Amino acid sequence: MGCINSSHSFFFFFLTLITLSLTTSVAQADEASDLIKNTCEHAIYKEFCISDLQQSKGKIANIRDLANITLQHALSNATYIVDYVSKLANTTKDFNAQSCFVECSTNYEKAISLVQSSFSALDNKDFDNVNRWLTSAMFRAELCEKAFKGQSGVQFSEISDKAELFNHLCSNALAIADRMAGM
Ligand SMILES: *[C@@H]1O[C@H](CO)[C@@H](O)[C@H](O)[C@H]1NC(C)=O
Ligand SMILES: *[C@@H]1O[C@H](CO)[C@@H](O)[C@H](O)[C@H]1NC(C)=O
Ligand SMILES: *[C@@H]1O[C@H](CO)[C@@H](O)[C@H](O)[C@H]1NC(C)=O
Numbered sequence: 260m261g262c263i264n265s266s267h268s269f270f271f272f273f274l275t276l277i278t279l280s281l282t283t284s285v286a287q288a289d290e291a292s293d294l295i296k297n298t299c300e301h302a303i304y305k306e307f308c309i310s311d312l313q314q315s316k317g318k319i320a321n322i323r324d325l326a327n328i329t330l331q332h333a334l335s336n337a338t339y340i341v342d343y344v345s346k347l348a349n350t351t352k353d354f355n356a357q358s359c360f361v362e363c364s365t366n367y368e369k370a371i372s373l374v375q376s377s378f379s380a381l382d383n384k385d386f387d388n389v390n391r392w393l394t395s396a397m398f399r400a401e402l403c404e405k406a407f408k409g410q411s412g413v414q415f416s417e418i419s420d421k422a423e424l425f426n427h428l429c430s431n432a433l434a435i436a437d438r439m440a441g442m
Contacts, residue, residue: 291319298325302434304427311431322442326381326435333374333428336421337400341367343418344403356410363403370399374429377436386440390433397429 292313299308308329312319315328341364348360373396380388400422407415415422 291316294319294322295325298322298435298438299431301437302431304430307427308431308434311428322435322439323381326432326439327378329428329432329435330374330378333396333425333432334371336425336428337367337371337374340364340403340418340421340425341371343421344407359406359410362406366399366403366406370396370403370425373399377432381436381439384439386436389436393429393433393436397426400425400429 295309295312295316299305299312302308311332312325312328318328319325344360344364344367348357348364351357351360373392377389377392377396380386380392404415404419404422407418
């Protein structure tokens with residue numbers, strides 16, 4: 260009898276633990292959702308800011324995480340573009356086209372290092388430089404597009420969705436950094 264009783268209370272103990280931890284994670288998810296919504300409120304691409312960050316909700320504890328994740332996404336899109344355009348530059352036999360592709364990928368490489376610098380500026384709460392570097396990164400991305408557009412035969416549209424995401428992600432990160440600056 261004693262055995263059954265103690266296994267019962269054991270069972271209830273675990274049930275309580277499970278319920279507690281479920282409740283905590285639901286509360287955390289709600290907090291993350293609120294944080295995302297409030298922070299994205301002033302972003303130009305508000306809906307995209309929210310939907311992009313909602314996917315990583317489980318990894319979000321504070322506003323710094325929002326900036327982190329947004330910048331990571333910007334980096335992976337930029338890295339894709341550099342790879343894609345470098346391949347084009349390596350395979351074309353047209354010298355003029357090749358120099359345009361090299362110009363484009365060089366600008367994106369610069370954009371990547373500017374985004375990376377903005378990570379450390381965020382660590383130092385140096386929001387002026389976050390702003391400066393992200394704005395420059397977006398400008399570099401534009402220079403790539405200009406170089407690309409001079410080319411017939413190869414379409415910028417092959418990478419335009421990624422380029423647009425990069426621009427919007429940098430813009431979202433700027434909005435998040437602005438919020439952090441105001442805290
Ligand atoms: C991401 O944010 C955390 C703090 O929330 C920070 O410690 C970490 O260095 C950041 N990651 C990068 C890649 O900057
Ligand atoms: C580009 O960014 C979007 C939005 O964050 C993400 O879903 C997608 O996986 C990224 N693409 C690449 C190639 O990294
Ligand atoms: C393109 O060629 C350069 C120089 O040969 C090389 O370093 C680079 O890895 C190549 N890039 C790709 C994407 O093949």
